[in-house]
Amino acid sequence: MDKILFNGLSELGTHVDRVHVFIIAIMAFCFIACNAVLIYFMLRYRRKGPDDVTASIKGNHLLEAVWTIIPTIVVLIVFVYGVRVWGDMRKPPENAMTINVTGVQWAWRFEYPDGRIEAEDLYVPAGQPIRLNMVSNDVLHSFFIPELRVKEDVVPSQYTHLWFQADYEGVYNIFCTEYCGDNHSYMLGKVHALGPEAWDRWVRRVPDPDAVQLSPAERGAKLYSKWGCLGCHSTDGSPNIGPTFKNLMGRSESFADGSTVVVDENYIMESIKQPNAKIVAGFKPDQMPAFEGQLSQQDITDLIDYIKTLNE
Amino acid sequence: MSEPGTFFHLHEEDPVEAYENFKLGMWIFLATEVLLFGGLFAAYFIFKFIWPTVFEDGSSHLNKFMGGLNTLVLIFSSFSMAMAVDAAQRGQQKKLVRNLAITLFFALCFIVVKGFEWGPKLSHGITPGSDVFFSVYYMTTGLHLLHVLVGMSFIGLLLARALKGRYHEENFGGVEIGGLYWHLVDIIWIFLFPLLYLI
Amino acid sequence: MSTQSDTHYLEAKGFYNWFFSVDHKRIGLMYLAAILFFFVLAGMAAMLVRLELLAPGEQFIDRHGYNVAFTLHGAMMVFLFIVPGIPATLGNFCLPLMIGAKDVAFPRLNLLSFWIYVLGAAIVVMSLIGPPGEAWLDTGWTLYTPYSVESSSGVIPVTLGVFILGFSSILTGLNFAVTIHKMRAPGMTWHRLPLFVWALYSASLIQILATPVVGITLLLLIMERSFGIGFFTASLGGDPILFENFFWFYSHPVVYIMILPAMGVVAEILPVFAKKPIFGYRAIAYSSLAIALVSFFVWGHHLFVSGMSNWSRWVFSLLTFAVAIPTAIKVFNWISTLYKGSIQLDSPMLYACAFIFLFTIAGLTGLPLATLATDVHLHDTYFVVAHFHYTMQGGTVIGLLAGLHFWFPKIFGKMYNEKRARVGFWMLFVGFNATFMPQFILGYMGMPRRYFDYLDQFADLHFMSSIGGFVNGLAYLFILGNLIHGIIKGTAAEKNPHGSLSLEWTVPSPPPLTNFDEIPEVHDWTYGYGNEQHA
Incomplete structure (x- = not known):
């Protein structure tokens, strides 16, 4: 053991x-x-007899x-x-690589920045900090790598995060630790921490022709034009009807009431679903339709990944 | 066949002691009511913070006139209830019966107005599942309505007993405790009205 | 109408004289029979769980059956057994006797709360095991959304049953609070009250203040499933995590409804069997209140990895540590009570000392769960399972058994077989530790809870735990068998076999229907033990 x-x-x-x-x-x-x-x-x-003297403390x-x-x-x-x-x-380190994780009954799905999708097995380079951006498609799950001491619940309609770094090559367990139904105990996976060569090989592995597909950011770019986002949100930094997407992620936005927020995944999701929830100072409300129910969770994640690529 | 200690053979209680116990019991019960609604109020503020515009939008669909009317109706009913308690304490039978009847009537008015308010909304497809504002709206006002109904049966019981002359200078605890409950129902509405309709 | 003191409360026979009785002693006894029935039922579900976990892979039941079994076990143990647990049984029986009253403040309300309990329990049990056309409940006792909104099992009737049980709990708490405020005998000041009464008072406050919140939560869950309102549904703007917040706002304080009365029982037993005044009376009394108060602000530690904001995580961690202090004070006071005493290790005392032993484990293993860095690893693993079984079984159930053995002669007017009681105690002590000690290690190894199947690396410890579990189960049968034997065949008990100074021991065993012919007058506190001559 x-x-x-x-x-x-x-x-x-x-x-x-x-x-x-x-x-x-x-x-x-x-x-x-x-x-x-x-x-x-x-x-x-211990009692020796009925006449024991006991203290009155x-x-x-x-x-x-x-x-x-x-x-x-x-x-x-x-x-x-x-x-x-x-x-x-x-606090994930600056150089962490972000991988999107989706929990579904009863499997884990991992999507890499280059569009590669893996189910149940998470391949990562050893010695590289990995940040997971996680969301659930159905009920609550929880992502747990016991050997690396990390765990965080995976929730529908809210991104949760954790980060880890496997220092050495090896294979580690992934458990779901939030009860999620019949196959809860089979919602397992493995983290494969690969050495530099193995990682290189895995990255270069010629994708199966049928599996060739766009990366999340590329899909996000398509959605960006398909839904007409460009009409109001520029990608070059110039303000339009809505705030520009350039350098949006991580930017500090201030609102009419003086409050501020640092833009993260959950803020962008909220702004897509309910644009009027928070209006950035200097812009008018009621300009954008609410996309609540229009876009799938996957679409929203893709759009966010596209927006992330617009940071310099 | 029944022996002492069963439901209808309670050992005798001192009436003054019983009255005091009863009153403290009612106050504690009111505390539980406040916490029951407290959960909903907490949800209201959390959701309003997350979805301010959904709440603004939903609130604008509510009929301020009817809400305001119901507020007045409940304030009057609270007043007549207070008069009833006062009458019971002084042993004024007729005044007690009259004020209890007025309170009951106002409570009925409240329900009728509520019916006119909910009816068109539901028929226009604004249901508890429309959005989070209407979930909160139907849940809070619905639970409050349930309390109005409970309060009405309470007052009805008091009225029936008052007609039999059960209450006098030395026995008015029942009316007083009924009054406490009815004031709570009223106060909860006084919080609900501005939160849902005005803000 | 008036009763003579020679007719005791057990003499009345027949359904009507019991089921319609407003006498607190009969109600307490009916509660006792009811909760022990559900305890055995829920215990059987636990045996099924341990059977299945004897070895990896499917053993006796399939995965769905397993999920149903642990749901049954948890839901019945929590809602039907342990929450009413000590207050409704021993509390009902002892409270009026201990404060020198003829009954509780609202005898009819007391009976009503028992009826409501029976009704709620019937609904819960019937729907847990599946009303026609509905599957058995499989959501876990915590009923987390969105799973409980989507699950095809009978969530609504179970929730309704638990909602109804909440009223029973509120009414009992309300009744006790008023009784303690208003019904104390002349001279029974707050600082002369037995500590069990203090504990019941603190538990009552929690019942009154926390139960309505779970009431509204469960009501919302019912509405969510039946009318599609959106409090917990993300697509309507609701928040599934809100359910967790509401649920634990009740369910964490409830842990203290369970444990505080057990602590009170222990504080009654220790001075009697050590012939010593309780050490630090006021500290013990006030720490009960402190625990009750702080318990309302620590629910967030159940959500440390739920996606809650970082800020709230560390605030809740700090608040959780605040509970450790009054708890530690109690343990130190109990142990100090034994110093320079004359200790008689009869079965109630054995249970009371075991309570302290097991409770130190329960309390201390709370530390790594309250600490943020370590909780991340241990959250929702077997470590948590072991931790709360040490509190609930090692604490509350051991406390209940301590109290049952202690007040047994008073309740039934008979004595159980002491030798067999001690054998039962040691069986339970060994079986219990053998079940849950390995689970702490399983937790450190990362074994998640509510798993039907597990990896081979966990097999040995699970096997040990299962064997311990069976010993644990057998011990309960042995102990209950001995007590039942005592009721039927026991020798007659004296008025005050343990030599206690508390008021309930001044009346005959079993007590007369109206408790006291004349309301007693109290001149001293309850713990005037100790015969050392002062210089």
Whole structure:
């Protein structure tokens, strides 16, 4: 059996395991200390006869203060340590490669920036940070790679994210951990972390002629012209009836009421489905039809991927 | 065959104690009602934050006149209910019966107006499943309507008992507690009306 | 009309005298029979789950059957057994006796809440096992949307049943709160109240304040399925995660409805069997209230990986840690109560000490689940399963058994066989730990919960857990058998066999119908044990 903790497969996982071990040490210490005293008292003060003398102690303020303050400090330390490591888990590195993940009952589907689609098997280059942009087509799922210590629910109509980096070549399990129906326990997959050569080979693998297809961004570009987005949203930075798509992703937009938002996948999805939900300062409401129900989740993801390519 | 301790053979209770228990019980019950609606109010604010324009749009479809009319109707009914409680405390039989009847009448008016409001909407295809605003609208006003119906049966019971002369200076707890419940129904509407119709 | 103190409450026979009884003791006993019935039923579902998981692959039931089995187990255990659990049974029986009252504040309402319970339970059970034309419920007891909106099984009737059960819970809580406020005997001040009463009071507050929220949530789910409203449906602008928020706003505090009364039972037993005053009375009493209060602000830790904003995740993590402190205080106080005592390890005391032992495990394993970095890995794995079984079985069920053995002579006027009670206790203790200890390791290894089948690497630990589970199940049959034997054939019990100072032990066993011929006057707190001579 492999080592349960400190498998050394990823740097982040090692950080997480350090928190695990830290907490396990605290748990073990408290458990042993409390129960050693408990069992000692049970044996030491066992009733010898009906005339045993027992103390009339009703409490001790100093002692009670001490055992209120010490646990408070301990849990605060655990909390801060946990938040710090978790902060790294939530911030993907700049150079992360984004792969779109769709959860359906009962399989995982992965789509790469170049349009390659894989079901159940996720191929990634070892040593490269990977950011997953995930959405569900039906019910709740949850994407879990136990060996790399990452997990995030996959929700319909909302993008959720996680990132990981497998430092070494290897094959790791993917589990669905949010109950999703009959085949929940068979919604499995594998992460294949490939070495440079194997990755190269996999990328260059001549696609099956029947499987040749457009990349998500290319499909998004087609949708962009098909639905007439270009009428109002330029791609060269010039403002039109609507804000330009150039450098849109990650831009900080401010609204009429003074609030601001950093544009991400979920913001673009909302703006496509319900354009009037938030109006960027300087633009008029009611100019764009709501595409709620018009575009599929796949279409929206493609459009977003196209918009991402317009960043310089 | 029935022995002491069964439903109809309750040991005797001190009436003053029973009245105080009853009143505290009602206040606690009102707290649970507030939380019941609290969930819906929370949903209202969350969805309004996410979909401000859907809410603006939906709100504009509501009939402000009828909503306002119902608000007035409920305020008057609350007033007559307060008068009824006062009459019960003073042991004024006729005034009690009259005010309870007025309250019941206003409650009925509320339901009729609500019927005129919902009817055309439903026939025009504006249903609870239209969008998230109307989900909230039908859910909150529907649940409130259910409370009006419960309140009406409560008041009806009080009226029947008042006609038999059950309430007097020393026994008015029932009316008072019925009043508490009816005021709550009224207050919930006073929150619902501006949130749904005006804002 | 008035009763003589020589007729006790158990003497009345016949359906009418029980099912229409407003006496809190009879109602408590009827509740006890009902919840134990559902406990056995839900336990059988658990045995089925463990049978299936003996080895990888399909063993005895298919995947759908497995999903139904764990749903049955969870839904019945939570809604029909553990939520009414201690308050409606031991609470109903003891509360008026302990505060020196003849009954609860609203005896008829008490009976009504039992009827509502029976009605709700009947609907839940009938629809769980499938009304004609509908499949057995397979959504898990959590009923998460959108699966519960799409599932073809009988979600609506089950939800309706649980909604009805909520009223029963609210009415019991309301009744207890008013009783504790208004019905205390003269001299029974708040700071003289037995700690079990404090615990019931805190649990009542949660029942009153949290249950309406799940009520509205379930109502919305019913509307969603029947009228297509869009609160939780993404295509209508709703939010499936909102259901999770609403659901846990109730269901997390509910954990404390389950555990607080069990903590109260333990606080009653320890001083009696150690002949010592309880250590830090006020700290224990107020920490119950503190736990009740904080429990309303920690529901978010069930959503740490649900796509909630980062900001709310760390706030909820911090708030969750806040629960650890009053809990730790209680454990320290209980253990200190034993110091320099005269400890008699009878079965109630064995259960009470086991409660402390198991509860330290339950509480401490909450730490890695409250910590963000480690919860990501452990979330929805067997670690969570083991953690909450340590709280609910190791905590609440052990607490219920402690209380049942403790008050058994008072309730039935008979004694059970003590030797067999101890044998049963050790069977349960070993079986329980053998079931759930391996599951902590499974969790660290990444075994997800609610899995019908699993990879070979998990097989050994699952096998161990299943074997432990069967011992666990057998232990319950043995323990319940011993108690039933005690009811039928036990020797007559004295008025106060354990030497307790609490008011319920001042009346005959079993108590007369009206409890006290004369309302007692209280002059001292309940825990005046200890005979050391002060200098």
